[in-house]
Amino acid sequence: MKRNPLILFFTAAIVAAMLFAGIRMARNNRANGPARGQLIGNLAPDFELPALDGKNLKLSDLRGKAVLLNFWATYCGPCKIEMPWFVELQKEYGPQGFQIIGVAMDDASLEDIAKFAKEMGVNYPILLGKESVGQSYGGVSVLPTTFFLDRDGKLIAREFGLQSRSVFVDHIKKALSQGQAVQAQK
Amino acid sequence: MKILLASALFLISAWAGAQDDLGPQVPAVKMAPAPVVTAVQGKPATVPLSFRVASGYHINSNRPKSEFLIPTVLKVEATTDIVIGKTTYPEGQDMSFAFAPEEKLNVYTGDFRVDVLVRPLRSVQAGKYIVRGTLKYQACDNAACYPPKQLPVSFDVKIAKAPPAPHKNPAQSPHAHP
Numbered sequence: 001m002k003r004n005p006l007i008l009f010f011t012a013a014i015v016a017a018m019l020f021a022g023i024r025m026a027r028n029n030r031a032n033g034p035a036r037g038q039l040i041g042n043l044a045p046d047f048e049l050p051a052l053d054g055k056n057l058k059l060s061d062l063r064g065k066a067v068l069l070n071f072w073a074t075y076c077g078p079c080k081i082e083m084p085w086f087v088e089l090q091k092e093y094g095p096q097g098f099q100i101i102g103v104a105m106d107d108a109s110l111e112d113i114a115k116f117a118k119e120m121g122v123n124y125p126i127l128l129g130k131e132s133v134g135q136s137y138g139g140v141s142v143l144p145t146t147f148f149l150d151r152d153g154k155l156i157a158r159e160f161g162l163q164s165r166s167v168f169v170d171h172i173k174k175a176l177s178q179g180q181a182v183q184a185q186k
Numbered sequence: 187m188k189i190l191l192a193s194a195l196f197l198i199s200a201w202a203g204a205q206d207d208l209g210p211q212v213p214a215v216k217m218a219p220a221p222v223v224t225a226v227q228g229k230p231a232t233v234p235l236s237f238r239v240a241s242g243y244h245i246n247s248n249r250p251k252s253e254f255l256i257p258t259v260l261k262v263e264a265t266t267d268i269v270i271g272k273t274t275y276p277e278g279q280d281m282s283f284a285f286a287p288e289e290k291l292n293v294y295t296g297d298f299r300v301d302v303l304v305r306p307l308r309s310v311q312a313g314k315y316i317v318r319g320t321l322k323y324q325a326c327d328n329a330a331c332y333p334p335k336q337l338p339v340s341f342d343v344k345i346a347k348a349p350p351a352p353h354k355n356p357a358q359s360p361h362a363h364p
Contacts, residue, residue, distance in 0.1 A: 074254040075324055076331035078285040105333070108254070116254060143331045161330030162285050
């Protein structure tokens with residue numbers, strides 16, 4: 001039986017498309033939320049989580065402020081490097097309407113997380129993370145993972161792993177300068 | 187032939203594109219197939235379990251230097267026929283990493299071995315038994331850490347019959363014979 005090369009090609013193309021779509025779907029299902037690539041440019045998934053002081057914090061209540069959302073854990077060495085920078089950045093850019101939120105994604109006790117945060121001199125809210133919140137951000141499988149939200153609550157950037165301080169500064173400046181609240185002021 | 191080649195390239199590029207979308211890959215610790223250890227009924231034997239940490243990553247040793255770090259721990263499920271004894275972990279390496287050059291962490295990299303002591307009960311029938319467990323570890327690289335993982339572990343123990351007890355001589359009279 002003679003094989004038609006065109007049919008072979010189209011069969012391969014269909015198989016490739018199915019393979020691509022299958023892997024994407026499997027990944028999305030596993031994350032039970034949007035794929036990472038779909039997050040940027042969209043409104044940040046809202047959540048409400050308890051903070052170390054016992055009060056709940058809702059992300060959307062920060063609308064109007066630029067937000068740095070940092071997923072971290074007490075066992076994460078690279079996260080420890082960033083924290084002193086965050087303390088400085090909160091002091092420097094806070095008066096301009098900037099807020100850092102830390103989301104602890106580990107199984108450590110509340111006391112251990114509080115002790116860790118105190119040792120690091122953290123001056124911004126630390127929330128006790130949940131797997132479901134991580135999933136809504138595409139699954140937080142790398143720590144630290146940091147998201148940047150503009151004043152409208154739109155995700156404008158994301159960084160995996162330890163970055164240089166200047167990368168954070170660039171994203172913060174961009175986040176502060178974007179959003180309808182900024183446009184209204186101009 | 188060219189069409190076939192183009193089709194193959196198309197498939198490969200689709201696969202690569204889909205992989206790229208997966209984001210950073212979570213590192214893996216793999217276990218080498220464990221040797222079948224023969225243990226005699228009632229006698230202890232050591233089962234060596236070999237693991238490999240993927241290149242570029244490290245995991246905390248069983249005794250990390252900070253209370254906040256998650257140690258590598260092997261948990262072996264209890265069995266009714268075999269007593270699980272002491273687990274012996276290797277010494278970790280004291281290493282510094284780019285994210286904390288002044289701090290030494292005690293870690294495993296590359297290949298490492300964990301020994302598990304097993305002791306079949308005397309009453310156990312001879313034969314092959316499967317023992318299962320999990321290796322809990324938490325990995326990092328130079329710039330990021332990954333949530334703790336549990337690697338399923340299993341190994342076979344072949345239980346052999348104990349040799350028959352040496353035949354004792356019949357008791358002799360304590361009286362001295364002339």
